[in-house]
Amino acid sequence: MYGHVLETSGFLSNDMAALTMKGEEQNTTTDHGTSSKKRKLTMISGSSYIPMEKLGTLQGDDAHFICAEKKTVGVADGVGGWSKHGIDAGEYARQLMSNAECAVVNGDPESKVDPTKVLDAAYSKTKVKGSSTACILTLDQDEGLTTVNMGDSGFLVIRKGGDVYKSAIQQYSFNYPYQLQDNDRSRTPSGAQVTTLPVEAGDVIVAGTDGLFDNLYPRQIEELVRTMIEGGSDPQDVAWAVAGQAYCASMDREAFTPFTEGSLEAGKSSVGGKEDDITVIVSCIVDDGL
Numbered sequence: 001m002y003g004h005v006l007e008t009s010g011f012l013s014n015d016m017a018a019l020t021m022k023g024e025e026q027n028t029t030t031d032h033g034t035s036s037k038k039r040k041l042t043m044i045s046g047s048s049y050i051p052m053e054k055l056g057t058l059q060g061d062d063a064h065f066i067c068a069e070k071k072t073v074g075v076a077d078g079v080g081g082w083s084k085h086g087i088d089a090g091e092y093a094r095q096l097m098s099n100a101e102c103a104v105v106n107g108d109p110e111s112k113v114d115p116t117k118v119l120d121a122a123y124s125k126t127k128v129k130g131s132s133t134a135c136i137l138t139l140d141q142d143e144g145l146t147t148v149n150m151g152d153s154g155f156l157v158i159r160k161g162g163d164v165y166k167s168a169i170q171q172y173s174f175n176y177p178y179q180l181q182d183n184d185r186s187r188t189p190s191g192a193q194v195t196t197l198p199v200e201a202g203d204v205i206v207a208g209t210d211g212l213f214d215n216l217y218p219r220q221i222e223e224l225v226r227t228m229i230e231g232g233s234d235p236q237d238v239a240w241a242v243a244g245q246a247y248c249a250s251m252d253r254e255a256f257t258p259f260t261e262g263s264l265e266a267g268k269s270s271v272g273g274k275e276d277d278i279t280v281i282v283s284c285i286v287d288d289g290l
């Protein structure tokens with residue numbers, strides 16, 4: 001069974017009641033007869049990918065897609081351990097995201113994008129060796145932001161008024177995330193976390209892999225995003241800047257990062273950032289003007 005969770009522990013500030021109330025309010029207007037008053041929202045996205053320098057491959061292990069028309073984005077991170085067995089660890093992630101994008105693009109035009117169904121379809125079509133985390137988000141006019149997330153990729157919702165929501169991380173142990181793997185009954189999309197969050201115009205969604213979230217704290221990402229959006233930057237430029245800052249932290253042997261903190265908690269003594277592939281997708285929620 002999927003866990004349908006409104007991740008209350010994921011808010012970083014105390015204004016949760018306001019968000020919850022907005023959610024309830026939004027639910028009362030889902031009736032199509034009364035929804036004409038509700039403004040339509042759309043999502044404008046940009047992305048940046050900085051693959052780690054590694055012998056033998058330029059592509060790294062991350063993959064992502066943006067389907068602007070269906071207001072859907074996805075990100076995945078192939079689990080690096082496969083490379084020890086001579087397997088390109090990114091291939092599973094790339095195929096998974098490619099299959100997810102196909103499922104979104106070719107879905108019934110009359111029906112909504114359901115991230116859970118998209119991930120199920122992508123998973124069942126991905127038949128190469130490897131394993132991957134995955135996170136798919138879609139903007140649904142009635143529900144808000146609907147998401148499916150497995151492992152330690154994830155997303156932030158940065159609200160104009162100050163709230164920040166962070167998706168939960170699923171991991172077996174430090175740096176060992178839940179993952180999808182073909183032909184492994186313990187690693188299917190049924191272990192993924194499904195959430196629905198109300199969103200409003202002005203919200204910014206930042207999705208990424210652990211190369212982002214292990215190197216920058218949500219508050220650091222939030223600060224940079226707010227500064228740039230207020231300065232008029234578009235999502236593409238913001239994505240580049242966030243990825244750049246994560247990259248700098250990843251190469252900094254002195255930085256205290258979420259990865260440093262996790263290492264210490266796990267009884268290890270890593271210092272500095274975590275060298276990894278870094279994927280960032282920035283999506284701005286805006287009125288679509290209709």
Ligand SMILES: [Mn+2]
Nearest residue numbers: 077210211276
């Ligand atoms: Mn990674």
